[in-house]
Amino acid sequence: MNSKMKLPILYSQRSHQTRDLAISFLMQQGVENPNCISLAAGLVDPMTLPVGDALQAASRVLETEESGRLALQYGTTQGSAELREELLKHFASLEGSDVASLGIDETQLIATTGSQQLLSLVCETLFDPGDICLVAGPTYFVFAGNLAGVDARTVTIAADDDGMQPAALDHALEQIAAMQELHRVKLIYVVSYYDNPSGVCVSTERRKEIVDIAKKWSRDHRILVLEDAAYRELQYDGPVHSSLWSFDDSRDQVIYTQTFSKTFSPGIRVGFGVLPSDLVGPICDRKGNEDFGSANFNQHLIAETLRSGVYKTHLQKVRAGYQEKRDAMLAAADRYFSDIDGVTWVTPHGGLYVWMSLPESIATGFESPLFKQAVKNGVMYVPGELCYAGPAEDRPSHQMRLSYGVQTPDGINKGMERLAEAVKSVVR
Amino acid sequence: MNSKMKLPILYSQRSHQTRDLAISFLMQQGVENPNCISLAAGLVDPMTLPVGDALQAASRVLETEESGRLALQYGTTQGSAELREELLKHFASLEGSDVASLGIDETQLIATTGSQQLLSLVCETLFDPGDICLVAGPTYFVFAGNLAGVDARTVTIAADDDGMQPAALDHALEQIAAMQELHRVKLIYVVSYYDNPSGVCVSTERRKEIVDIAKKWSRDHRILVLEDAAYRELQYDGPVHSSLWSFDDSRDQVIYTQTFSKTFSPGIRVGFGVLPSDLVGPICDRKGNEDFGSANFNQHLIAETLRSGVYKTHLQKVRAGYQEKRDAMLAAADRYFSDIDGVTWVTPHGGLYVWMSLPESIATGFESPLFKQAVKNGVMYVPGELCYAGPAEDRPSHQMRLSYGVQTPDGINKGMERLAEAVKSVVR
Numbered sequence: 001m002n003s004k005m006k007l008p009i010l011y012s013q014r015s016h017q018t019r020d021l022a023i024s025f026l027m028q029q030g031v032e033n034p035n036c037i038s039l040a041a042g043l044v045d046p047m048t049l050p051v052g053d054a055l056q057a058a059s060r061v062l063e064t065e066e067s068g069r070l071a072l073q074y075g076t077t078q079g080s081a082e083l084r085e086e087l088l089k090h091f092a093s094l095e096g097s098d099v100a101s102l103g104i105d106e107t108q109l110i111a112t113t114g115s116q117q118l119l120s121l122v123c124e125t126l127f128d129p130g131d132i133c134l135v136a137g138p139t140y141f142v143f144a145g146n147l148a149g150v151d152a153r154t155v156t157i158a159a160d161d162d163g164m165q166p167a168a169l170d171h172a173l174e175q176i177a178a179m180q181e182l183h184r185v186k187l188i189y190v191v192s193y194y195d196n197p198s199g200v201c202v203s204t205e206r207r208k209e210i211v212d213i214a215k216k217w218s219r220d221h222r223i224l225v226l227e228d229a230a231y232r233e234l235q236y237d238g239p240v241h242s243s244l245w246s247f248d249d250s251r252d253q254v255i256y257t258q259t260f261s262k263t264f265s266p267g268i269r270v271g272f273g274v275l276p277s278d279l280v281g282p283i284c285d286r287k288g289n290e291d292f293g294s295a296n297f298n299q300h301l302i303a304e305t306l307r308s309g310v311y312k313t314h315l316q317k318v319r320a321g322y323q324e325k326r327d328a329m330l331a332a333a334d335r336y337f338s339d340i341d342g343v344t345w346v347t348p349h350g351g352l353y354v355w356m357s358l359p360e361s362i363a364t365g366f367e368s369p370l371f372k373q374a375v376k377n378g379v380m381y382v383p384g385e386l387c388y389a390g391p392a393e394d395r396p397s398h399q400m401r402l403s404y405g406v407q408t409p410d411g412i413n414k415g416m417e418r419l420a421e422a423v424k425s426v427v428r
Numbered sequence: 429m430n431s432k433m434k435l436p437i438l439y440s441q442r443s444h445q446t447r448d449l450a451i452s453f454l455m456q457q458g459v460e461n462p463n464c465i466s467l468a469a470g471l472v473d474p475m476t477l478p479v480g481d482a483l484q485a486a487s488r489v490l491e492t493e494e495s496g497r498l499a500l501q502y503g504t505t506q507g508s509a510e511l512r513e514e515l516l517k518h519f520a521s522l523e524g525s526d527v528a529s530l531g532i533d534e535t536q537l538i539a540t541t542g543s544q545q546l547l548s549l550v551c552e553t554l555f556d557p558g559d560i561c562l563v564a565g566p567t568y569f570v571f572a573g574n575l576a577g578v579d580a581r582t583v584t585i586a587a588d589d590d591g592m593q594p595a596a597l598d599h600a601l602e603q604i605a606a607m608q609e610l611h612r613v614k615l616i617y618v619v620s621y622y623d624n625p626s627g628v629c630v631s632t633e634r635r636k637e638i639v640d641i642a643k644k645w646s647r648d649h650r651i652l653v654l655e656d657a658a659y660r661e662l663q664y665d666g667p668v669h670s671s672l673w674s675f676d677d678s679r680d681q682v683i684y685t686q687t688f689s690k691t692f693s694p695g696i697r698v699g700f701g702v703l704p705s706d707l708v709g710p711i712c713d714r715k716g717n718e719d720f721g722s723a724n725f726n727q728h729l730i731a732e733t734l735r736s737g738v739y740k741t742h743l744q745k746v747r748a749g750y751q752e753k754r755d756a757m758l759a760a761a762d763r764y765f766s767d768i769d770g771v772t773w774v775t776p777h778g779g780l781y782v783w784m785s786l787p788e789s790i791a792t793g794f795e796s797p798l799f800k801q802a803v804k805n806g807v808m809y810v811p812g813e814l815c816y817a818g819p820a821e822d823r824p825s826h827q828m829r830l831s832y833g834v835q836t837p838d839g840i841n842k843g844m845e846r847l848a849e850a851v852k853s854v855v856r
Binding site: 052062145 | 434435436437438439440441442443451455471472474475477478479480482483486487490492493496497499500501502503504541542544545548552553554555556559570573574577578611614646647648649650652678680689693694695696697704706707710713714716717718719720722723724725726728
């Protein structure tokens with residue numbers, strides 16, 4: 001053996017399947033172009049981060065030796081009982097219900113490292129290579145990466161301003177059944193509130209329909225629905241919706257997940273899942289193998305902010321701030337884009353994103369003239385093609401995800417102006 | 429479809445492979461027998477948990493809006509740069525070196541949710557079903573579960589009071605090579621300091637030999653060594669050892685992992701890994717898919733305790749407390765077990781465990797007369813057979829892992845007395 005030569009490491013198959021996160025590329029672009037206004041980053045607004053509230057919660061949790069030790073010791077894999085009790089109350093209040101009427105108890109709740117970990121755990125627990133997941137087009141690109149990581153097949157279901165189209169979902173399942181592949185369908189993934197990236201909210205009617213379709217095609221096994229409600233509490237206007245989960249009377253068809261990353265602090269990183277009772281064991285076994293449970297201290301911090309009402313007060317401020325920024329982005333879209341032919345965008349009632357479509361001939365990818373011109377002009381966005389599952393060649397490539405999360409209203413306006421100039425330079 | 433009938437969920441193959449953690453059974457036994465003295469739990473002593481120190485660190489991190497926001501925002505998947513810089517200094521000081529002489533920089537460090545997450549990430553990144561891992565017998569039972577979860581084959585290498593036997597390791601690799609299976613060998617796993625469960629520390633001579641054997645059999649690919657140093661800083665007496673990692677001049681053969689769970693707080697749950705440079709990308713990609721990065725706030729807390737010296741001071745207290753308890757357990761072993769024929773135990777110089785062997789005819793498993801009698805007497809232990817990888821029928825079944833982590837010296841003494849009575853009742 002030549003000692004100068006570095007022998008290769010042989011990686012697992014699934015390691016090769018892991019999709020390189022586009023986030024890295026965008027972050028690098030940001031570093032190399034420090035004056036760039038990023039409308040790409042999904043980070044939360046640093047000004048909303050609850051420094052005082054977090055200190056108050058930490059002080060309460062660590063106030064006595066007894067309460068402090070509880071929080072600093074190992075927790076359980078499923079998560080702090082105290083937190084899960086608070087989560088149950090919180091979830092009930094979001095559903096306009098009370099705990100007793102929910103039809104579940106805290107044994108069906110699990111605390112995770114953000115809702116992202118729940119998404120990953122569900123994929124690991126359900127999918128063998130070649131199993132099928134139905135997703136909206138576009139969909140959350142990190143989840144598409146999770147599906148790629150377990151070598152799942154994805155079937156993209158058309159979506160519009162009311163979210164995933166039930167008729168298209170039903171039709172897709174019919175086709176899959178005709179091909180004798182229904183047994184491979186494990187999951188329907190729905191970002192139900194203010195979708196990342198499209199900003200749309202699934203209409204009430206469709207919520208019920210999607211759950212019913214999952215039930216209808218559950219013949220020999222259960223086709224589960226994974227409801228990703230990460231942005232639920234970032235609502236600014238528009239109608240209030242009950243979850244898809246609430247339309248499942250059996251309480252065993254829908255997995256629900258939510259996070260405190262967007263509404264409180266991503267650095268504290270607490271999310272949770274509401275699970276069908278028979279899924280709790282397998283998910284916890286998997287999580288036990290991965291990390292024994294998420295940081296217990298953080299779970300106590302979030303429980304404290306829920307209990308004290310600090311969370312609720314903070315949320316009001318966060319919502320007001322983002323609403324102002326959403327309005328700034330929509331006004332800027334009107335100001336700078338309405339005179340460009342073929343450009344349309346979705347008006348979101350919550351969340352952090354405006355989804356913009358250009359004429360189909362205008363590519364938006366990292367290698368496109370538009371992206372390069374945009375960076376040159378000092379602005380960045382997430383190319384829409386990253387937000388689809390399935391083979392790259394089948395994806396629409398003329399869209400952009402624009403985030404108003406991080407920039408100030410002024411920064412948003414300037415970024416949109418620069419972006420419109422870039423678009424005009426390639427449309428002409 | 430009968431709406432009363434619950435259709436099955438179809439789980440992934442790997443979900444079935446996940447080994448049910450014995451911890452759950454032990455916890456349930458604990459709940460059902462509240463007066464039981466648990467010598468089973470691997471929890472840390474609640475009295476060592478740094479309530480005041482944690483509050484001080486939180487207050488510093490959240491002292492200004494600026495520093496607070498940094499900690500409450502998303503971090504990177506690889507972990508806080510600030511923490512990794514502190515970790516590098518800390519690691520260098522453990523190696524009796526300085527940062528400049530280490531031969532690595534902070535880009536080779538990753539922060540994880542305890543060292544457990546690093547163990548899991550390594551398994552996911554390296555192993556396809558049927559790939560081979562060499563482990564000591566006995567070994568850390570949770571890691572054996574990780575290997576089972578990726579359907580790896582395990583080869584158990586004999587160990588004694590100086591740890592894994594290099595001659596046996598070399599011989600095993602020779603046999604594997606003769607069977608043309610060397611290309612399936614991905615990893616050698618070594619708990620190098622005060623092993624869980626055996627309490628032994630790998631001797632200095634063997635550290636070098638194990639690394640050299642890994643290099644020797646790395647013919648067409650690198651056979652990595654995973655050095656689990658979770659208990660390194662819980663040293664009470666005996667010689668100070670440099671890591672196995674330090675004997676790898678190439679800096680690309682050994683993965684090193686350590687945690688602050690045992691020495692500071694498992695509820696804060698920060699561990700770290702030192703990785704060969706070409707393993708950083710694949711491990712981070714995998715972690716990005718699982719959780720985007722561990723809680724950033726906690727990383728800032730640990731960085732603060734390292735920087736301020738609070739960690740070092742706390743560690744002295746923790747060590748002194750555990751040393752007293754280790755002494756109590758060894759004294760109780762002498763007192764109650766030395767007159768039972770065929771009972772031996774290891775004297776640990778650190779860590780949390782005493783490994784006790786009974787005559788081979790005495791089974792110690794959950795279903796054994798001994799375990800049942802022990803619970804009846806009011807004491808619990810971890811059956812030794814859980815601490816081996818591979819098929820259940822091949823494992824020694826006459827050993828016990830006894831932990832002095834949680835109980836007081838009095839509790840330890842009483843627990844050992846009860847256990848000796850149980851052993852005597854089945855030996856006779």
